Amino acid sequence: MELVVKEQVQKELDHLANKDVYIHLETTNGAYASHFDETFFSSGAYIRNAYLKYEHSKIAGDGPYRIGLKTTIGWVYAEGITHFEVDNQNRLLLAGHDFNGKLAVTLEISETPFE
Amino acid sequence: MEQERQVLVIFPHPDDEAFGVSGTIALHIKNGTPVTYACLTLGEMGRNLGNPPFATRESLPHIRKKELQNAARAMGITDLRMLGYRDKTVEFEEEEALASHMGELIDELDPSLIITFYPGYSVHPDHDATGAAVIRAVEKLPAGKRPKVYCVAFSNNCEEEIGQADIIHDVTEVAHIKIATLKAHVSQTQLMVKEMEEQLKNNDPMVMARVNLERFWTYKF
Numbered sequence: 001m002e003l004v005v006k007e008q009v010q011k012e013l014d015h016l017a018n019k020d021v022y023i024h025l026e027t028t029n030g031a032y033a034s035h036f037d038e039t040f041f042s043s044g045a046y047i048r049n050a051y052l053k054y055e056h057s058k059i060a061g062d063g064p065y066r067i068g069l070k071t072t073i074g075w076v077y078a079e080g081i082t083h084f085e086v087d088n089q090n091r092l093l094l095a096g097h098d099f100n101g102k103l104a105v106t107l108e109i110s111e112t113p114f115e
Numbered sequence: 116m117e118q119e120r121q122v123l124v125i126f127p128h129p130d131d132e133a134f135g136v137s138g139t140i141a142l143h144i145k146n147g148t149p150v151t152y153a154c155l156t157l158g159e160m161g162r163n164l165g166n167p168p169f170a171t172r173e174s175l176p177h178i179r180k181k182e183l184q185n186a187a188r189a190m191g192i193t194d195l196r197m198l199g200y201r202d203k204t205v206e207f208e209e210e211e212a213l214a215s216h217m218g219e220l221i222d223e224l225d226p227s228l229i230i231t232f233y234p235g236y237s238v239h240p241d242h243d244a245t246g247a248a249v250i251r252a253v254e255k256l257p258a259g260k261r262p263k264v265y266c267v268a269f270s271n272n273c274e275e276e277i278g279q280a281d282i283i284h285d286v287t288e289v290a291h292i293k294i295a296t297l298k299a300h301v302s303q304t305q306l307m308v309k310e311m312e313e314q315l316k317n318n319d320p321m322v323m324a325r326v327n328l329e330r331f332w333t334y335k336f
């Protein structure tokens with residue numbers, strides 16, 4: 001993955017607009033957070049292969065970035081995005097890695113279902 | 116360590132065996148006992164991707180699968196089963212279905228010893244769910260036909276509630292195999308192993324004990 005280049009990510013997001021796409025969206029603080037710090041409130045959310053179409057998208061902020069996708073009847077957004085990659089299956093992979101190299105958030109958009 | 120006829124190790128994540136059990140596995144294999152390792156997921160949701168990242172959410176499972184195969188080779192395991200569940204979803208599987216999947220493995224292999232996580236005392240929801248499914252499957256067997264079950268536990272409250280581990284294996288003679296197993300899971304352990312090897316070289320007694328002694332709780336049905 002590479003550090004986000006805002007214009008390039010916007011171009012990739014635009015390229016996938018108005019198409020039927022599969023979404024992977026995830027936030028996580030890890031399953032061990034509360035084990036190592038019992039005062040830590042552990043939370044996270046995960047959706048894999050949500051099937052939708054968005055008509056408009058925007059990458060915002062100065063890094064880490066925020067990304068919003070506007071669908072016909074709702075929204076998808078992710079915050080804390082630092083890296084991106086278009087992988088060998090043409091999927092747009094976006095992720096936020098924290099200062100210790102741990103994944104904190106993922107947003108992925110694909111025209112084919114994720115395994 | 117007691118001589119076994121067949122050992123079955125059941126964990127949800129590719130590196131679950133490395134720190135607390137790989138020495139025991141290596142000793143059983145050294146004693147000529149066949150060991151099967153059934154691993155439910157490929158650790159797809161691992162968070163150690165580095166910064167700059169060396170993998171993506173989508174490439175991680177492929178990397179961890181290779182690491183698991185390398186780890187199995189390091190321990191001398193020739194029967195490695197990857198069961199195809201997905202990381203962090205094990206606890207949401209239908210309990211009876213998961214237990215019967217474990218039951219099929221037990222029927223097929225007829226182990227004299229099963230090693231898994233202690234349900235309720237293993238921190239990660241996948242660990243607890245895997246242990247619970249194994250216990251549920253063994254409970255269905257008639258009391259005289261049940262294999263021994265050694266559980267790994269490490270929650271903060273475990274000693275308070277289930278007491279001290281009753282089985283302690285000194286794995287010093289295969290410590291090099293244990294280190295090789297830890298190293299095989301490079302995406303998960305690279306930082307830790309480097310530090311640990313240094314401490315071992317300096318004979319740090321705390322680290323020596325942690326590496327050389329593997330602790331289990333016998334499950335009482």
Ligand SMILES: [Zn+2]
Pocket residue numbers: 127128130131239242
């Ligand atoms: Zn685990």
